[in-house]
Amino acid sequence: MNDERIARSWLMLALGTGGQTAATTALYGTPFLVPAFQQELGLSLAAAGVLVSCPIAGILLGLIGWGAVADRYGEKKALAAGLLAAAGAMAGAAAVHGVGATGVLLVLTGAAGSSGHSASGRLVIGWFPPDRRGIAMGVRQASQPLGTGMAAAALPPLAHHAGLSAAFGLCAVLCGAAGLAVALFAVDPPRPDRPAGVRSPAPYRGGYLWRLHGAAAVLCVPQFVVTGFSLLFLTGARGWSPAAAGGVLAAANLAGAGVRLLAGWWSDRVGGRIRPMRLLAAATAANLALLTAGAAWDSPVGTAALLLAAGLTVSTNGLHNTAVAEYAGPHWAGRALGMHGMGQHAAVVLVPPLAGALIAGRGYTPAFALAAVFPVLAVALLPAADRVAHWPAPRARSGARPAGVAR
Template sequence: MTIEAATLSTRRRWAILVCALVAAMTTTAATSGFAYVIPALHDGGMSLSSAATLAAVPTVGLTVAIIAWGLALDRYGERRILLVSILITLAGTIGAVVAVATDAGTVALGAALLVGGLGSGAANGASGRIVVGFFPADQRGTAMGVRQMAQPLGIAVLALTVPVIAATAGVAAALAVPVAVTAIGLLAVYFGIVDPTLPTSGPAAAPAGNPYRSSGYLWRIHGFSVLLVIGQSMLWTFVPAWLITGHGWTPLSAGVLVTVTQVFAAGGRIAAGRASDLWGSRMRPVRVIAVAAALTMAALAVADQFGSVLAPAIMVLATIATVADNGLAFTAIAEWAGPSWSGRALGVQNTAQYVTIAVTTPILGTMIERLGYPAVFGIVAAAPILALPLIPRDPRPREEPVDVPGER
């Protein structure tokens, strides 16, 4: 099912985007949901490194399949592939609940988490075609910022519900939250998403050829994104345990703070996207964000080392800074790659980031056990500084903006 961009009303275009946002939350549920039962597992005797290793399994599954999902998105369109992939994700999340409820063991649990991760890749790499196909160039940063709210909003839902349910009703009940999020995402795709018709000629037609061969622009985006995602992963995965086991917060109070933080982070992604539209640049805001991420992570390390009461507030600022760049990178990739390559290019982007997350999560867990949180916060603060030289200049666009009547 495809539709011409010019036939869509403004309301319908944004409604499709919101449905894509809800669909993308299924990836967050499948890949990050387990991390929020780490405090309960740790209290039950599991080591932090072992729990972190299990939490990385869905990311491994996502990483293995995400480029293949991107190719399928480019070839068959987003709606059809999203329906298939989210059904697989739903099977995996249900399997995780069953494995824990029946005490089937870590192998069965790991297998279910792996299936959920394998299915989640399409939702995470989708929406490039929707943003480029349905929105003019001077709105795409904002539109992608809205779409990229999926991760922080998904984290907010998980943080507010999963630790509390795990502490009061058990891990199996807590893992039902990702099942519910995935089911809602499936309904959003079925009832709300259509694909834009791809023009075969004219200024909005897809660029010819492999976009990776024309310059190093995409490769540099992948490079700096890998470094910037380390801080994001660190905060998303370990902040609940940092608050609960390190600072004595209750699961409820920790969940509320993380939820509020992620709502602000979601707003930060929209603000970054809007800034890129107003500045006419995707990369200039990224440089500002990288510096802010380094400064706030370093400040968090110092505050936590000295037991400052300001540490949680600084954590909020650091979280906002470490997630704000993601939508800008996605927008730049989708624009440069074009609608016939955006799925694969975003698949490469996500693969690079999720390989980094899968590798660094167990390492960070081990480092925290040996060195403590302040030292690891300080080490992670160096990653955005290393990313700065990799951030490219904005190129001349490979395509002209899609002309949507009534939007100028």
């Protein structure tokens, strides 16, 4: 890669990461508004969990469609349109006051913001060579703990002092600014032409992608248990103030971003994604077992394990997304990533209300114990080894063109 292409690849990485960080704040920031949902809207914990699930339900509606848009028309159009639409939906949520209207607008936010799951991943994979994709996707996937950390630090005190409208308004501003930046500065990566009338075969023969989809889906369950109820655990079970808990969780999520970077770097060094995923999944199971024990005996170990879980439960996200996009190739990655994300969100859409009901009835110990089972399932589901990637390194050539540009 020449200097100009390298500089452009890092700019695209910054835009993709920034866009996904803004979307994450809106899509996954609702767990930090559970106390506000209970106080301002008068909801029970289980009912507040339903509102937390609304953006996830919206993501399920939009993922594959946005993936097809990215494959057909390019990453820039899909990502910019989704972020700007999410900004509009969050602005609407800031303006309404009813539970039903808020839920509908949160669903629309999820459907619009889900463009980032397919489009920003394509944008990064398309501009980086295979031996740098792990660290590049680690940076891009760091957007989730970064966005979650931003939500943990900003949304609880903002909602406490200025109400839910102010918290939703901040999310709208972030999504709108990121969408405008993508629209102005993003460039789709080059991809090779296909002969007229020839379609690339779907990359779903055999079980490789299906096993990746399944492993990623079950790994999301403990992630959402920890993210969804860590604030309540620290404030309710450990007696922390909301501000202190939000600040510490923000720091823990920033550490989680660093864990993703290290996981990506590790996968580039070993030349594969599957072995690091398997080891990290096993470490996550052990950490959650420690969290269960710490919660059962009211030990400080539980608090420490919870903060460690904020990083470990998200450590594999960049690895499995990279593996899926590389194997699917430049003409199918958007739809494959959409299917990948759809499986993950289908697995967790009921986690907040069900985990909320379990915690309300039985406490945190059985919820954490159940969450520890899922990383063990992921270890069993993962493929035995990496398959040959179908997405070559980006390079200038006469047969390459940006997506969505006619010749």
